[in-house]
Amino acid sequence: MAKAVRHSNLDFPKGRLRLKAGRQPHWQALAPNAHLGYRRQAGKAEGVWLLRRYRGGGNSYRVTPLGPADDRREANGSSVLSHTQAQAKALAMVDKPEGDKIHRATVRQAYDAYVEHKRALGQSVADVTSRGAAHILPPLGDLVITELTAERLQRWLGNMAAAPAQVRPKRGGRPQYRAEPEGDEAIRRRRNTANRVLTMLKAILNFTYDAGWVSNRDAWGRRLKPFKGVDAPRVRYLSIAEAGRLLNACDEEFRPLVRAALETGCRYAELTRLEVADFNPDAGTIAIRKTKTNTARHVVLTDEGAQFFKSHCAGKTGDQLMFTHEDGSPWKTAQQNRPMREACERGKIRPAVSIHTMRHTWASLAIMNGVPLLVVSKNLGHVDSRMVERVYGHLAPSFIVDAVRAGAPKYGVPEGAKVVAIK
Numbered sequence: 001m002a003k004a005v006r007h008s009n010l011d012f013p014k015g016r017l018r019l020k021a022g023r024q025p026h027w028q029a030l031a032p033n034a035h036l037g038y039r040r041q042a043g044k045a046e047g048v049w050l051l052r053r054y055r056g057g058g059n060s061y062r063v064t065p066l067g068p069a070d071d072r073r074e075a076n077g078s079s080v081l082s083h084t085q086a087q088a089k090a091l092a093m094v095d096k097p098e099g100d101k102i103h104r105a106t107v108r109q110a111y112d113a114y115v116e117h118k119r120a121l122g123q124s125v126a127d128v129t130s131r132g133a134a135h136i137l138p139p140l141g142d143l144v145i146t147e148l149t150a151e152r153l154q155r156w157l158g159n160m161a162a163a164p165a166q167v168r169p170k171r172g173g174r175p176q177y178r179a180e181p182e183g184d185e186a187i188r189r190r191r192n193t194a195n196r197v198l199t200m201l202k203a204i205l206n207f208t209y210d211a212g213w214v215s216n217r218d219a220w221g222r223r224l225k226p227f228k229g230v231d232a233p234r235v236r237y238l239s240i241a242e243a244g245r246l247l248n249a250c251d252e253e254f255r256p257l258v259r260a261a262l263e264t265g266c267r268y269a270e271l272t273r274l275e276v277a278d279f280n281p282d283a284g285t286i287a288i289r290k291t292k293t294n295t296a297r298h299v300v301l302t303d304e305g306a307q308f309f310k311s312h313c314a315g316k317t318g319d320q321l322m323f324t325h326e327d328g329s330p331w332k333t334a335q336q337n338r339p340m341r342e343a344c345e346r347g348k349i350r351p352a353v354s355i356h357t358m359r360h361t362w363a364s365l366a367i368m369n370g371v372p373l374l375v376v377s378k379n380l381g382h383v384d385s386r387m388v389e390r391v392y393g394h395l396a397p398s399f400i401v402d403a404v405r406a407g408a409p410k411y412g413v414p415e416g417a418k419v420v421a422i423k
Contacts, residue, residue, distance in 0.1 A: 249347030
């Protein structure tokens with residue numbers, strides 16, 4: 001039997017916690033063709049022990065998770081392992097390799113585990129479950145992860161982009177499809193959607209790599225290329241006149257929700273979760289506590305916007321939902337579609353818009369009025385200004401004009417001066 005190996009950085013929790021966190025493990029030699037590894041992902045309180053064994057045939061390894069390290073909890077030899085216990089378990093598996101088989105997990109199993117992981121973190125899974133059920137599980141769900149190839153996934157990506165877009169079916173109904181994409185904009189949108197699904201698939205498969213299910217991720221790494229130049233959307237926003245017509249055309253219970261979207265640029269789900277106490281009349285702000293990225297923010301209101309929220313919240317207690325139906329019931333997913341469609345028809349808004357267009361409207365009009373891109377991105381809840389620059393940057397030509405006029409060289413040549421050639 002191979003002997004245990006001491007490693008000053010891995011022996012004790014204090015030394016391990018000083019190691020750089022990330023996806024790449026820290027390895028130490030354990031036995032011929034075998035290594036004990038420790039990996040702690042960024043933001044995680046504790047790491048995990050891994051066993052890596054050489055399988056032959058080039059740079060081919062099998063990585064097996066052993067269990068959590070005793071970084072924060074006391075080791076018990078089973079569910080939490082000290083360095084010595086992890087070595088003992090790994091050495092036993094090295095000496096008896098038949099006791100550990102290659103993980104044969106499928107994409108469907110990885111998808112299920114990833115969704116449960118996101119739920120456990122309190123993150124929304126609506127988008128990944130919707131897109132996964134439509135685009136990932138039918139063609140890829142039964143494939144074994146270790147048998148995936150970049151060529152196979154590239155074909156899947158191309159087929160998805162060429163297929164017509166799906167329409168949300170009724171519960172229990174069969175999938176329905178729009179017409180096949182025709183024209184540059186329709187093709188761009190389908191390719192952009194395919195790229196979004198690809199990003200989800202990579203997140204799912206990277207989750208299995210981080211968990212030690214697979215030893216490499218070459219199949220979905222750099223060789224798998226997304227479509228390029230397709231993420232610049234054609235932004236639809238309302239003019240001031242259109243916004244006024246739309247508000248006038250909304251029915252009475254829906255109008256406050258649309259007005260709030262126009263005043264804040266918030267998403268529909270963010271608005272429907274607001275409570276009266278989230279409005280601060282003294283600061284003129286709205287606190288968005290649960291967001292798409294689980295990052296709370298405060299939305300700054302104009303004086304007109306603050307006055308609207310003050311009037312709308314008058315007479316309500318702080319724990320009441322800010323926006324409800326007339327019977328007091330909350331607004332739920334997709335309940336905004338019908339009243340918005342009807343309001344667009346009555347207000348002659350063509351082409352018709354969704355409530356998400358109010359977010360584009362707030363951002364577009366703010367930028368055209370000279371609000372800095374960074375300020376807009378903070379109010380919208382983006383981590384930085386790159387998303388705003390990509391989507392709305394073309395609406396801010398004043399930044400270029402102001403920058404050139406302020407910083408370009410000035411030569412001090414008086415107007416009308418006569419210039420004489422040097423002899």
